Amino acid sequence: xxxxxxxxxxxxxxxxxxxxxxxxxxxxxxxxxxxxxxxxxxxxxxxxxxxxxxxxxxxxxxxxxxxxxxxxxxxxxxxxxxxxxxxxxxxxxxxxxxxxxxxxxxxxxxxxxxxxxxxxxxxxxxxxxxxxxxxxxxxxxxxxxxxxxxxxxxxxxxxxxxxxxxxxxxxxxxxxxxxxxxxxxxxxxxxxxxxxxxxxxxxxxxxxxxxxxxxxxxxxxxxxxxxxxxxxxxxxxxxxxxxxxxxxxxxxxxxxxxxxxxxxxxxxxxxxxxxxxxxxxxxxxxxxxxxxxxxxxxxxxxxxxxx
Amino acid sequence: xxxxxxxxxxxxxxxxxxxxxxxxxxxxxxxxxxxxxxxxxxxxxxxxxxxxxxxxxxxxxxxxxxxxxxxxxxxxxxxxxxxxxxxxxxxxxxxxxxxxxxxxxxxxx
Numbered sequence: 001x002x003x004x005x006x007x008x009x010x011x012x013x014x015x016x017x018x019x020x021x022x023x024x025x026x027x028x029x030x031x032x033x034x035x036x037x038x039x040x041x042x043x044x045x046x047x048x049x050x051x052x053x054x055x056x057x058x059x060x061x062x063x064x065x066x067x068x069x070x071x072x073x074x075x076x077x078x079x080x081x082x083x084x085x086x087x088x089x090x091x092x093x094x095x096x097x098x099x100x101x102x103x104x105x106x107x108x109x110x111x112x113x114x115x116x117x118x119x120x121x122x123x124x125x126x127x128x129x130x131x132x133x134x135x136x137x138x139x140x141x142x143x144x145x146x147x148x149x150x151x152x153x154x155x156x157x158x159x160x161x162x163x164x165x166x167x168x169x170x171x172x173x174x175x176x177x178x179x180x181x182x183x184x185x186x187x188x189x190x191x192x193x194x195x196x197x198x199x200x201x202x203x204x205x206x207x208x209x210x211x212x213x214x215x216x217x218x219x220x221x222x223x224x225x226x227x228x229x230x231x232x233x234x235x236x237x238x239x240x241x242x243x244x245x246x247x248x249x250x251x252x253x254x255x256x257x258x259x260x261x262x263x264x265x266x267x268x269x270x271x272x273x274x275x276x277x278x279x280x281x282x283x284x285x286x287x288x289x290x291x292x293x294x295x296x297x298x299x300x301x302x303x304x305x306x307x
Numbered sequence: 308x309x310x311x312x313x314x315x316x317x318x319x320x321x322x323x324x325x326x327x328x329x330x331x332x333x334x335x336x337x338x339x340x341x342x343x344x345x346x347x348x349x350x351x352x353x354x355x356x357x358x359x360x361x362x363x364x365x366x367x368x369x370x371x372x373x374x375x376x377x378x379x380x381x382x383x384x385x386x387x388x389x390x391x392x393x394x395x396x397x398x399x400x401x402x403x404x405x406x407x408x409x410x411x412x413x414x415x416x
Contacts, residue, residue: 117399119374122408129412131405195399 004081005073008291011161011264018157018166019067021150022060025169028146029057029176035142039135046136048107048202049183053143055103056176058096059169062089066165070263083294086165086263087223093168094216100175101209108203117195120187133187140187144180147173159232162264162292164223167232168216175209226260240289244268247284251275265294274298308335311342311350313361321380322360322394325410329403348373351397358403362390373397374404376411 007015033053040046066089069082111118120136122129151173158166182205186198219230229241241259248257248270256271268284275298281290308330312319323337330337342350342359348369350356363375365387377383378391394411396404 117397119398119404120401121374121404122412124408124412127416129405129409133401190401193401 004079004083004294006071007067010288010291014157014161015067015163018154018161018163019064021154021157022063022166022169025060025146025150025173026057028150029053029060032143032146033057035139039132039139046183048104049140049143049179052100052104052179053176055096055100056147056172059093059165059172062092063163063165063169065089066263080262083263083265086163087220087261090164090168090216091220091224093165093172094213094220097168097172097175097209097216098213100172101206101213104179104202104206105210108199108206111199112196112203115195118186118190118198120190131191133191136187137184140180140183144177144184147176147180151177162232164216164219164232164264171212171216175205175212178205178208223261228259229261229266240285240292241266244284244293251279262294264292266292267295267297268293269297269299271299273300308333308358309338309340309356310358310360311340311347311356313347313359314343316361316392318380318392319360321414322392325379325407325414326358326360326394329406329410348395351395354397357397357400358407359395361393361395363393363395364388364390369395374400376404376407377415379411380414382415 033050036046036050036053040050066085069085072082074081110116120131120133123132123135151170154166154170154173158164158170179202182201183198185201189195189197189201215235218235222228222230222235229238230236231238241261244266245257245259248268249255252270252272252275258269260267278296281293281296284290284296285293308326310323310326312323327337340350340356342356347356347359347361351359351373359373363369365375365383367375367390369375373395374397376394376396379393381391384391394407396407
């Protein structure tokens, strides 16, 4: 690992675990999309669910891409390496989550306004004509299982490697299983004549997805604007960043300390002359999180900005 | 049960028989209503008629607005553009749609 490239040894195994989970996600969710496509018939609600499942592949894909770039070392064209690919991937993943929520909300509201009565007819299989709704419910039940399991497995890994893309993907999986359950409720509703059940359930779930997505988007923008590192699951400042700032102030006095996040790594800047003995990352962050501190710079004469 | 047969559907009898059986099963009776072309499809959409019998292709432009059955008394043509006898039902009338789908499949067997 160099200063601006590669995965630190302390988290290499967890990052590989995260990659395996994302490969599983792509495989399982592709099978979900295929099953849903086979039974969607002329149902607009099922078509929306297929589009939503396709969009949900985006965070997994961009996570794998960003880790691939993170491993690359710096070069002449990119002297600071590719670690910020993770920040870019986070923005893409958050946007995908917002798109899913927005799409679901639009579909639900337009269905309710137009009072569309969804049609679910019969399908002939092995000589028997059965209600297509049963197959849709089976497909939706299948679509709920992988996201519940994979989403739960991703959360602790995302926390350990401080990866917001993986965390956003776990949120996307939550959106997937919630819309799957709403879809089942909706199909049952259609069966008993409640045409509005599907759209109403989906509308409530879309609001929760949009709330999560806006939070993630705020964090992603803050990261790209060199904001102080944020917590994994909220726009509040992260605990380790607050701790690092306090430690640096304790060592170097009441000087200006600036922290920013590049992907999963923190860069710190102190407005003071470099000390005779530069503290190690382990001394400042503790052994477990030493890998998080990518650089510590000292600026003896801060330049005053023009008003 | 209000049913319209589109003009130019000389072979509507099997579809009418099928709908008549459905109506009888539900203690209703079939009432033929005059309807033509686009106006007929609009009447179906608005719920002024319950079913429309006519020749429709599998890729009919009406497909999104109404629910078409499989081909009645004929095998499904290989060419999806070819119009064949079908029963059009109002979207969302899922009980009628499922019952007629079952009856069409049973008649085909």
